[in-house]
Amino acid sequence: MKRKKEGTFQTIQKLRSMLTRRDKIILLVLFFATIVYSFVETLSISIIMPFISFASNPSLIAKNSISYEIYTFFAFKDTFEFMIAFSAVLIVFYVVRAIYSVVYTYMQNRFAYRKFHFFAYRLFSKAVEINYDTFVKRRLDKIRANITHEALQASMCIQSLLQMFGEFFTISILYVLLLITSWKMTLALTIIMGLQVFLVMNTLGRKIRKMGSVRSKMDAKFNEIISKTFGNFKIIKLKGNQQQVFKEFENASIERTNAEILTQTILPTPRFILESIGFSILIGCVAYILIMYKNVDAVLPIISMYALALYRILPAVSRILQTYNLMGYYISSVSLVYEDLLYHTDYEDNEPCEFKEKIELKGITFGYDEQKPILKDFNLVIHKGDKIAFCGESGAGKSTLVDLIIGIYKPQKGVICVDDEELNNHNLRSWRKKIGYIPQTIYLFDGSVAENVAFGSKMDEKRVIEACKKANIYEFLQEHSGIYTRVGEGGILLSGGQKQRIGIARAIYDNPEILVLDEATSALDSATEERIMEEIYDVAQNKTLLVIAHRLNTIERCERKIEIRKQ
Known part of the structure; x- marks a missing residue:
């Protein structure tokens, strides 16, 4: 039976139904941790700009209201003492950021791989618990592939969702900063970048989902070929038909490999496109200001802000697109795991049964x-x-x-x-x-x-x-x-x-x-x-x-x- 094509929303709904109440609580904690991570990441970028400005021109410390308040509150003797303290705080901040990033990444991976264990265990339990007459009608290689491989891919889909959320929140914070800096320029960039994202998601996304379906079929085919080959090893030796077996394996392997090559080529493509166009627009803006005003000093802070923001936003958008496409690649895995987990099994108990007569x-x-x-x-x-x-x-x-x-x-x-x-x-x-x-x-x-x-x-x-x-x-x-x-x-x-x-x-x-x-x-x-x-x-x-x-x-x-x- 042909499986109905599904989108990301249906996949998220299936994942949601596959999670326990405890999982959802952990996910909520991880989402809050992601928000904190996004703030930390944003701060790590935005704080560099004033540090460099103050280091190159210490007189700006007194002109900036926030830095001046800090300067007077801690009663620094001079700007040199202020910059030494600022440097120390930055070093501590980046050390804490690194520790938090490692812990956050560990928690993400722990949740995703624990879900792999949960899915694999549930699938294995379901397979063992099904009625014997149902079991003999099912393909053993497909059951094996779902337990060992598709369960892992489904858990990676959850991790991809978390990563998407984190990147989206980081972009949102930086986007607000850009709107405050120059809403007209930000709006123009949004329209241009938005059209690119839309085109990438529609054209490349469909291809990725198709390749994901091919990958699932070929993984099951691999298991089938290996099982029947080594299960009939003596027969193959007697018939001498190794070449036929090699050809069958080669055809499945080539199809699987071609799907993987195309997928791994498509996944980073949005990043190359977005970064090229994004920075080209930024360079074009600088050139336009130079031509029109002959002086870039007036808008240098704005351009610097956009350069730093785009340096973080463009890779984030690329990762969102890559993660979105990966989710499309994992859609077939989520569907396979979901269907097997929903498979009905009869309840059987262990009440005493005496046999005396x-x-x-x-x-x-x-x-x-x-x-x-x-x-x-x-x-x-x-x-x-x-x-x-x-x-x-x-x-x-x-x-x-x-x-x-x-x-x-x-x-x-x-x-x-x-x-x-x-x-x-x-x-x-x-x-x-x-x-x-x-x-x-x-x-x-x-x-x-x-x-x-x-x-x-x-x-x-x-x-x-x-x-x-x-x-x-x-x-x-x-x-x-x-x-x-x-x-x-x-x-x-x-x-x-x-x-x-x-x-x-x-x-x-x-x-x-x-x-x-x-x-x-x-x-x-x-x-x-x-x-x-x-x-x-x-x-x-x-x-x-x-x-x-x-x-x-x-x-x-x-x-x-x-x-x-x-x-």
Whole structure:
């Protein structure tokens, strides 16, 4: 679906809704700090002019009402003593200004990067909390890109807003000073500069927003290419199609790079334009006065004031335009983060769910497409300690049925009861903790055996060793680095049987009441499968065992065999 184009105002509204009450209070404090910063910056520029004037012509101290009041109040002996004191005050002022600037910058960055942490954490939590059927339909690379990259860009958008506000306030103060100095000249400059700003914002701003959208798409594409390439590394080696992979990556990289080149070229362009035109106008004014009046002394203070003000205003206007354009670049990131944060997830709690007697499925109907149910009005009773095999042709719904039983999916019609207590969002987490699951494909991350076995639970070396012994993998580990043997990405350093045994150890690590095998040995040879199934049956002696399998020898020791037929 094509995303509707949004402007800066809509982006600010979304950012506002993404902030907590505490964030808004901190932002308010930062805004006040920005106002102080703007005053300090303005004072740091305007105070230099009288200092230079007094240093070059000390008689001006007595002529200026403010300096004369200070001179008499502190009873300075002479102008030399006054200038020494003035110099000392200026040095202290600039030291304080530097300290304040560092603290202010730190607070700005702290707020922005804390928001990155907040956005990334919320996005990660949302992704983990969504329903499994929703999760499998979403693109993992897009979720990953939103958490790791787009969240950072959205937080930078907040920082850009603060910077814009600070620069705008500084300009406003200096602008008032210029109006007091010469309102006619200031008005003329305003009209000329205003037209430039308007043209820059309209022409360059649209291009920047477009490049931001390209950048977001290509970042997601990068993640997708990297994941599928390294996830199918052996296949790529066998097919020898590296060039095709290189070409795909190169195309995405070139598009992303070109967008970045254009953006980074456009961003400073307003500064070059504004500074060239602004100072050209100022020089033109000086030339005009020289031609008309043949004497610049009369208007030298005014020209000096404008030169100093423009020296600060023009870079500030440039930074506002650059920040505005950056916000346009970040608009797509804000939208992506905003949409993911608003994504609805079902509330699930951890209320107790006891399993002492039976699991009962009553009138269960479920389908990935509600118009085409895989299971319809299905009923089943599983007693505690049962060893049940689910058989049937591929696509009949065996795995789906077991996923409903263990609480991964939720029935569209009917109920699942445990000891006559209905499974619902209040007790679902408690129920899932009773399950030990061994899937067909064991995913092992690049860490130690211990880390993979205890994954998702607190590490306990004794329990890891016990689980590995029950899964008959401990002797093999003793030949290497024990439970801290490295498995490699995806378990590439282990054989299929060893990976499967680690999968068993992981499933029994938390001593579950129900053990589920979802075609867990289908990829193994018959001899290895037979040994592993013997181990599983031994481990599951006092547990409820649910097995999904095609081979009859896998399920021959099951007490009940339930055949699932396609609807």
